[in-house]
Amino acid sequence: MAENKQQGGLFGLGDKNTAYQKYFIGQSYLNSLIPADDNIDVHVANVTFEPGCRNNWHIHHDGYQLLLVTAGEGWYQEKGKPARLLHPGDTVAIHKGVEHWHGATKDSWFSHIAITKGTTEWLAPVTDAEYAQLGTK
Numbered sequence: 001m002a003e004n005k006q007q008g009g010l011f012g013l014g015d016k017n018t019a020y021q022k023y024f025i026g027q028s029y030l031n032s033l034i035p036a037d038d039n040i041d042v043h044v045a046n047v048t049f050e051p052g053c054r055n056n057w058h059i060h061h062d063g064y065q066l067l068l069v070t071a072g073e074g075w076y077q078e079k080g081k082p083a084r085l086l087h088p089g090d091t092v093a094i095h096k097g098v099e100h101w102h103g104a105t106k107d108s109w110f111s112h113i114a115i116t117k118g119t120t121e122w123l124a125p126v127t128d129a130e131y132a133q134l135g136t137k
Helices: 002-007 018-023 128-132
Strands: 028-032 043-049 058-072 074-078 084-086 091-095 100-104 110-122
Touching: 018 028, 043 058, 058 074, 058 100, 100 110
Parallel strands: none
Antiparallel strands: 028 043, 043 110, 058 091, 058 110, 074 084, 074 100
16 A cells, blocks of 8 residues: 555545546546535645556636646646656646646656646547657657
8 A cells, every 4th residue: 555655646546536537548546635615616636647547638617727746757738739748846737728638658657736626628538649659759
């Protein structure tokens, strides 16, 4: 179990992310950090990706998403822009309406705190061909 906590970073691995599995390629884990509260309009969670795992392209409406990288190595990419390699301590501010995806590199576990306000529109998966090109240019 200590190994799993390490892979999930400081905030722990959490449970298999079954609620959103259809929007991920590979296995992810979700550890909600703030209990549901009608007076708080953001969701805060530690999201952990196994090596090679990534979420689909998606857009946040009526809000934003902030990513705080806590462990491992991963990717963040906005549609039409080069992917950005992320390491612990990196942060990403994603504004409403920006199509993007994030996930682990092929050889590393990856964890980030996701602070999300608004609703998420899930789009197409990041294809194996798109993913395979990362870091090769």
